[in-house]
Amino acid sequence: MVCTGSKRCLAIAPHAFWFDDRSYVSGVSGGPFSDDEDIVVAAESCPVGAITVVDEESGAQVVP
Numbered sequence: 486m487v488c489t490g491s492k493r494c495l496a497i498a499p500h501a502f503w504f505d506d507r508s509y510v511s512g513v514s515g516g517p518f519s520d521d522e523d524i525v526v527a528a529e530s531c532p533v534g535a536i537t538v539v540d541e542e543s544g545a546q547v548v549p
């Protein structure tokens with residue numbers, strides 16, 4: 486899915502997401518986020534499922 490610019494992720498994890506000029510998520514900054522539960526909560530809160538979280542060790546998709 487494609488970001489629709491709701492900024493829910495930014496409200497939950499402002500340290501991780503950054504936005505382009507049109508206010509759509511354009512990428513993540515920092516990381517790795519292996520111990521950062523806010524990233525998972527932010528991904529779960531995305532209304533369009535635009536954020537994918539993958540377990541770095543297993544490769545398993547955690548969200549969505």
Ligand code: SF4
Nearest residue numbers: 488489491492494531
């Ligand atoms: S990635 Fe999802 S939660 Fe974040 S701004 Fe885009 S639509 Fe909203």
